[in-house]
Amino acid sequence: MAGIDLDLTTRKQRDELVRLVGEAQTVVGFTGAGISTESGIPDFRSPGGLWTKNQPIPFDEFLSSASARREAWRRKFEMDPVIAKAQPGRGHMAMSRLVAAGKMPGVITQNIDNLHQLSGVPAERVVELHGNGTYAHCLDCGVRHELADIKVKFESTGEAPMCAECGGVVKSATISFGQAMPELAMQRARDLSLNCDLFLTVGSSLVVQPAAWFPVVAKDAGARLVIVNREATPLDSIADLVINADIGSVLSPLAPLM
Ligand code: NAD
Ligand code: ZN
Secondary structure (H helix, E strand, C coil): CCCCCCCHHHHHHHHHHHHHHHHCCCEEEEECHHHHHHHCCCCCCCCCCHHHHCCCCCHHHHHHCHHHHHHHHHHHHHHHHHHHCCCCCHHHHHHHHHHHCCCCCCEEECCCCCHHHHCCCCHHHEEECCEEEEEEEECCCCCEECHHHHHHHHHHHCCCCECCCCCCEEEEEECCCCCCCCHHHHHHHHHHHHCCCEEEEECCCCCCCCHHHHHHHHHHCCCEEEEECCCCCCCHHHCCEEECCCHHHHHHHHCCCC
């Protein structure tokens, strides 16, 4: 049975989560890299996570340094096959069922791995705060560039791509540290946060701003806040329920509820 691996305290907390979801009219999901570790994609801040191996390349460094751009593309093409073969985990499936049941109008995610969409959440209900890693674009003229073309050239020349149209810098369509946030996604995330009675954050260390601001927006607007994450987060003290346990085991019982 799902969740049988959980200790007594966590089982009680999971039952409380099931109760809160049952009581709520509108649940908004908010996810971070931790929901995708079960799918084989490493997160940043778990022990041994990507953070301990490679510090992220800030946006201004990407812009100013050709070697930083080469390193960013090297890392991207190293990680892409891992993401390409990843399948949604139990956390993604639980959220997808909440969406299908009409209980969850949208999932706000910091992830760029497309797994919410793959789990069956309609694309228009996934709000990607940090963009999408499946294509690239020119930072100057905005024209779209396909990763397959970039990869062929990168592997033969070792050089980061520049835009053939305008000579601008080409970057994957994800948001780096220090880069402006996508306005429409921010607006949609704000609207969702303001209009729910339960805000469910799953697998985020809640330290990356401004994304980590949305649980506070929801809480201030009167929603209950639940945090499911293996490690403590800076927002635990304002949450109504904190569950420090494995996401898949905690979330899978949400399904039979529907
Ligand atoms: P994070 O790495 O800072 O935090 C992930 C959290 O998830 C950690 O606190 C960890 O304890 C927890 N966790 C991991 N596996 C878990 C599990 N099975 N059960 C319970 N908890 C688990 O991630 P973040 O807050 O999303 O911030 C990292 C940034 O890096 C984000 O901006 C995101 O865009 C990006 N990122 C994305 C991916 C992806 O798309 N899958 C992967 C790595 C990083
Ligand atoms: Zn261009």
